[in-house]
Structure formats: structure tokens, C-alpha cells
Amino acid sequence: MTIGKLSSRAGVKVTTIRYYESIDLMPQPHRSESGQRIYDETSVERLSFIRHARDLGFPVESIRDLIDLQSKPDQDCASVDAIARRQLANVRYRLNQLEALEAELKRMIAACEGGSVENCTVLACLSDHNNCREDEHGRLNGLLEG
Incomplete structure (x- = not known):
């Protein structure tokens, strides 16, 4: 199949x-005589695996390790389990950070009494991190970006 068909599938x-x-992460595809990439069902399976792992937040290096382990079916799955547990710990950490962010945003909004922009509590908090109660939300490191 072509790359467009693989993309759709x-x-x-x-x-x-x-x-x-x-x-x-994906092997280089075979090419037709005209140079067009040609894919097979194995490519669909590999790409679906990668997509699902990315949807679950696994970093590229962990996916690379999982793919490598997948090619060794007789090996003990303790390594796979360790990678999944590490990802779960990362998700829990990020959830805690998001809860701190939520709490701070709620506090900022609740403290806003309306009035003029020059006296806005939300803008004051955004202008000076010392006006925040929660410090943990400052360490999201791009969690909400892309």
C-alpha cells in the first residue's frame, strides 16, 4: 500500500x-521501481502500536525499547512491565501538577473582585509568582503545550 493508504489505515x-x-521507529519501507514507498500489514500494525503508545503518553525512547522487546517474544516481560510502571508514575506526577495548577487558578479567579484591570488579582498573580500560593504549578515543563 502507499503512504497515503497507510496514513488512512x-x-x-x-x-x-x-x-x-x-x-x-518505523523501518524504511520498500520502494517500487519508480521510488514510491510501499507498505504492508506489518507497517500498519507497527504504526498502530506506536500511535497507541503515544496516545498513552509514552516517550519515543520508551516506545523504541518496547518495540525492541516486542521482537524478543521468549524474553521475560519484566522489562515491559517496568516501562509501563515508569509511565504510570510519570502520569501520576503530572496529574499532581495539574491538580496544583487547578487549585491555583481557582484561587486566583475566586480572589478577583472585578473592578478595573489595574487592580486585577489574576493579572497580579500572573505578573509575580510570589502572589501564588501553590509553587508546584510552576514546574509543568510544557505539559499543556503540544
Whole structure:
């Protein structure tokens, strides 16, 4: 199948497929005589695996490790379990950070009494981190971005 067909079947953009190939998460495809990329069902399965792992928040390196482990079916799955547990710990940590962010935003909004912008509590908190009660929300490190 073509890259467009693979894209449709796996629900992943063509540019994402090319990116995964460039970082070796997806193997380089076979090419037709005219140079067109040609994919098979194994490519759909691999791409679906990667997409699902990304949807669950696994970082690229963990996915790379999982793919490597997947190619060793007789090996004990303790390594897979450790990767999944590490991801769960990361999710729990981020949830705690988001709860701190939620609490601070609620406090800022509740403290706002209306009036003029020059006396706005929300803007005061955003202007000076010392006006915040929660410090933990300052460590989200791009959690809400892209």
C-alpha cells in the first residue's frame, strides 16, 4: 500500500509516518521501481502500536525499547512491565501538577473582585509568582503545550 493508504489505515498523518521513519521507529519501507514507498500489514500494525503508545503518553525512547522487546517474544516481560510502571508514575506526577495548577487558578479567579484591570488579582498573580500560593504549578515543563 502507499503512504497515503497507510496514513488512512493507521489514522496517522503522512508527515508523522515520515518522521517515525527518520527516527527509526518505523523501518524504511520498500520502494517500487519508480521510488514510491510501499507498505504492508506489518507497517500498519507497527504504526498502530506506536500511535497507541503515544496516545498513552509514552516517550519515543520508551516506545523504541518496547518495540525492541516486542521482537524478543521468549524474553521475560519484566522489562515491559517496568516501562509501563515508569509511565504510570510519570502520569501520576503530572496529574499532581495539574491538580496544583487547578487549585491555583481557582484561587486566583475566586480572589478577583472585578473592578478595573489595574487592580486585577489574576493579572497580579500572573505578573509575580510570589502572589501564588501553590509553587508546584510552576514546574509543568510544557505539559499543556503540544
